[in-house]
Amino acid sequence: SRSLNLAVIPGDGIGQEVVAEGLKVLSAVLPQDVKLETQDYDFGAKRYHATGETLTDADLAQLKRHDAILLGAIGDPSVPSGVLERGFLLKLRFAFDHHVNLRPSKLLPGVATPLAGQPEIDFVVVREGTEGPYTGNGGTIRKGTPHEVATEVSVNTAYGVERVVRDAFARAQARPRKKLTLVHKNNVLTFAGHLWTDIFNKVAQEFPEVATDYLHVDAATIFLVTQPERFDVIVTDNLFGDIITDLAAAVSGGIGVAASGNINPGREFPSMFEPVHGSAPDIAGQGKADPTATVLSVALLLRHLGYDAEADRIDAAVAADLTERADRPARSTSEIGDALASRVAG
Amino acid sequence: SRSLNLAVIPGDGIGQEVVAEGLKVLSAVLPQDVKLETQDYDFGAKRYHATGETLTDADLAQLKRHDAILLGAIGDPSVPSGVLERGFLLKLRFAFDHHVNLRPSKLLPGVATPLAGQPEIDFVVVREGTEGPYTGNGGTIRKGTPHEVATEVSVNTAYGVERVVRDAFARAQARPRKKLTLVHKNNVLTFAGHLWTDIFNKVAQEFPEVATDYLHVDAATIFLVTQPERFDVIVTDNLFGDIITDLAAAVSGGIGVAASGNINPGREFPSMFEPVHGSAPDIAGQGKADPTATVLSVALLLRHLGYDAEADRIDAAVAADLTERADRPARSTSEIGDALASRVAG
Numbered sequence: 001s002r003s004l005n006l007a008v009i010p011g012d013g014i015g016q017e018v019v020a021e022g023l024k025v026l027s028a029v030l031p032q033d034v035k036l037e038t039q040d041y042d043f044g045a046k047r048y049h050a051t052g053e054t055l056t057d058a059d060l061a062q063l064k065r066h067d068a069i070l071l072g073a074i075g076d077p078s079v080p081s082g083v084l085e086r087g088f089l090l091k092l093r094f095a096f097d098h099h100v101n102l103r104p105s106k107l108l109p110g111v112a113t114p115l116a117g118q119p120e121i122d123f124v125v126v127r128e129g130t131e132g133p134y135t136g137n138g139g140t141i142r143k144g145t146p147h148e149v150a151t152e153v154s155v156n157t158a159y160g161v162e163r164v165v166r167d168a169f170a171r172a173q174a175r176p177r178k179k180l181t182l183v184h185k186n187n188v189l190t191f192a193g194h195l196w197t198d199i200f201n202k203v204a205q206e207f208p209e210v211a212t213d214y215l216h217v218d219a220a221t222i223f224l225v226t227q228p229e230r231f232d233v234i235v236t237d238n239l240f241g242d243i244i245t246d247l248a249a250a251v252s253g254g255i256g257v258a259a260s261g262n263i264n265p266g267r268e269f270p271s272m273f274e275p276v277h278g279s280a281p282d283i284a285g286q287g288k289a290d291p292t293a294t295v296l297s298v299a300l301l302l303r304h305l306g307y308d309a310e311a312d313r314i315d316a317a318v319a320a321d322l323t324e325r326a327d328r329p330a331r332s333t334s335e336i337g338d339a340l341a342s343r344v345a346g
Numbered sequence: 347s348r349s350l351n352l353a354v355i356p357g358d359g360i361g362q363e364v365v366a367e368g369l370k371v372l373s374a375v376l377p378q379d380v381k382l383e384t385q386d387y388d389f390g391a392k393r394y395h396a397t398g399e400t401l402t403d404a405d406l407a408q409l410k411r412h413d414a415i416l417l418g419a420i421g422d423p424s425v426p427s428g429v430l431e432r433g434f435l436l437k438l439r440f441a442f443d444h445h446v447n448l449r450p451s452k453l454l455p456g457v458a459t460p461l462a463g464q465p466e467i468d469f470v471v472v473r474e475g476t477e478g479p480y481t482g483n484g485g486t487i488r489k490g491t492p493h494e495v496a497t498e499v500s501v502n503t504a505y506g507v508e509r510v511v512r513d514a515f516a517r518a519q520a521r522p523r524k525k526l527t528l529v530h531k532n533n534v535l536t537f538a539g540h541l542w543t544d545i546f547n548k549v550a551q552e553f554p555e556v557a558t559d560y561l562h563v564d565a566a567t568i569f570l571v572t573q574p575e576r577f578d579v580i581v582t583d584n585l586f587g588d589i590i591t592d593l594a595a596a597v598s599g600g601i602g603v604a605a606s607g608n609i610n611p612g613r614e615f616p617s618m619f620e621p622v623h624g625s626a627p628d629i630a631g632q633g634k635a636d637p638t639a640t641v642l643s644v645a646l647l648l649r650h651l652g653y654d655a656e657a658d659r660i661d662a663a664v665a666a667d668l669t670e671r672a673d674r675p676a677r678s679t680s681e682i683g684d685a686l687a688s689r690v691a692g
């Protein structure tokens with residue numbers, strides 16, 4: 001019999017609530033012969049306040065033994081900005097070489113969008129996850145004085161860019177429309193921009209069926225609101241990917257339904273799956289959080305581990321649930337989880 | 347009698363056409379006693395191809411003698427990406443210390459927006475113009491090899507951040523709502539982020555009437571499409587400003603109506619005013635370009651030089667024209683210019 005050994009990191013704020021529903025749906029969808037084992041980890045603001053730790057080497061060694069990681073949300077106003085982000089989230093993405101940060105956007109019929117005319121939205125962003133301006137490279141001199149200088153260094157390597165570009169081409173090749181758009185700012189960030197553009201054009205030779213396109217990041221934000229249907233697969237750098245995926249989530253149903261995978265495609269390390277939204281401390285503990293993004297992250301997790309049929313069932317359940325929402329009274333976090341669990345089981 | 351000595355840079359693509367209308371409206375609005383002198387400069391793709399030059403020291407010395415600069419658009423597909431951007435546009439912004447890049451967004455009644463429900467949009471972005479990831483700092487090693495590394499260095503100084511933050515506070519203070527939002531990514535770009543945040547909080551003490559707010563750039567893109575009415579004045583870094591002002595233009599009537607000023611507030615150097623849109627070579631020479639963004643840039647130019655009443659008249663003319671567009675057949679570039687010129691004269 002098979003097994004799925006999962007590290008679960010509920011985290012802060014609404015993390016606990018949404019992760020509970022994610023696990024509920026996971027249990028309901030998994031075939032009987034798969035033994036699901038989960039282990040909870042207490043990372044986040046509480047542990048940081050108690051011990052000063054965000055993520056130790058011993059933690060990483062423990063996490064590494066799992067098949068995958070499911071994360072709720074990390075972050076709390078009581079912790080200075082950057083401490084948990086750099087000390088936990090980014091540390092984990094870098095330590096486990098999560099270089100493919102996968103963020104699908106699909107607007108389902110009937111789902112609310114801020115855009116007029118209910119456009120067709122169905123694309124996926126492949127965001128680089130281990131380079132660019134996210135490396136923490138840089139520094140500060142003369143801090144706090146009128147002569148302070150602070151730098152941030154975006155580091156981009158042929159190795160790092162090529163592997164994520166190749167992954168994106170393969171994903172585009174596997175989709176019906178077979179279109180890949182590179183998003184960068186190569187007219188201003190010319191060093192990194194040329195590296196990205198040259199590698200993109202080189203790898204394109206190996207995928208003659210994939211139609212390619214280039215957009216500056218500023219223009220991409222325009223098209224995301226005026227012509228989102230033009231996108232199929234987007235590949236982009238870590239920071240641009242951060243920005244455009246929040247915008248993409250906003251136009252395609254909101255961050256309540258935006259899922260993401262921090263993927264190590266070679267499976268040397270466990271991949272991590274998490275909703276795009278944050279810990280939302282203002283609504284924590286009230287049963288108001290929408291667990292859909294976490295449930296969709298569970299689908300990404302299953303697909304990564306080869307459980308494609310089960311992932312499809314979750315996607316279908318969410319689609320059916322979302323499509324019917326407009327006519328229904330609002331439900332609590334666990335009511336939504338129950339509805340999804342019963343759909344995938346049924 | 348007064349004089350206004352203007353450098354005019356039509357540039358590439360639709361630049362020529364839109365600048366002609368901008369000048370038409372400028373002539374119509376200026377008081378009789380103001381002597382308007384203009385001098386055309388041939389910067390752009392044509393000159394680059396002919397001479398290899400983008401902007402020489404001698405050019406800068408000539409431009410410096412004008413009161414202000416009106417630019418159409420620079421850029422052509424025949425020139426490699428980055429050459430004219432870095433070699434002309436950014437070189438000019440840096441050489442003339444255009445540290446306040448001003449980009450207002452206002453959605454007028456009846457104007458088309460991709461957003462549902464015709465939200466209230468009336469804010470201005472103060473984008474830093476001489477620092478951040480735009481400095482051209484960085485480099486490439488092992489170019490074209492599998493071991494290439496390309497870096498981009500964002501340079502941020504207390505001097506540079508404080509002056510633009512102070513400018514933004516003053517602008518917020520002068521507006522009815524008196525609200526200023528800092529947009530950055532201080533949880534990831536912690537060196538630059540702390541500098542921006544600390545200076546923002548320090549300068550805030552001097553403007554007790556201004557309500558302050560902070561948003562990460564990714565969250566800002568969400569609010570720009572879901573709650574654009576929450577913004578009054580935004581201050582942000584060069585790259586984030588580039589991205590969010592294109593998005594802001596898209597939601598508030600399109601880049602056909604988005605104006606910008608590259609301002610040197612101390613007037614040591616002439617400021618430059620330009621539409622946010624590019625040279626749109628696909629529609630160049632066909633009379634299809636909308637000159638409204640250029641006309642609104644002329645209004646910003648007039649306001650910068652102290653012609654507030656004239657700037658107000660242009661803004662009012664554009665507002666009236668835009669509001670009536672929905673019911674009218676499409677007009678050519680010069681028809682729109684004529685209509686605006688006759689409104690401001692009348």
Ligand SMILES: CC(C)[C@H](C(=O)O)[C@@H](O)C(=O)O
Pocket residue numbers: 085086089090242276533534564
């Ligand atoms: C919380 C933050 C570090 C993170 C990021 O910037 O990547 C978040 O915005 C995201 O998109 O997952």
Ligand SMILES: CC(C)[C@H](C(=O)O)[C@@H](O)C(=O)O
Pocket residue numbers: 187188218431432435436588622
């Ligand atoms: C053309 C380019 C250099 C420029 C920028 O990035 O600033 C443009 O996008 C703008 O916003 O004015």
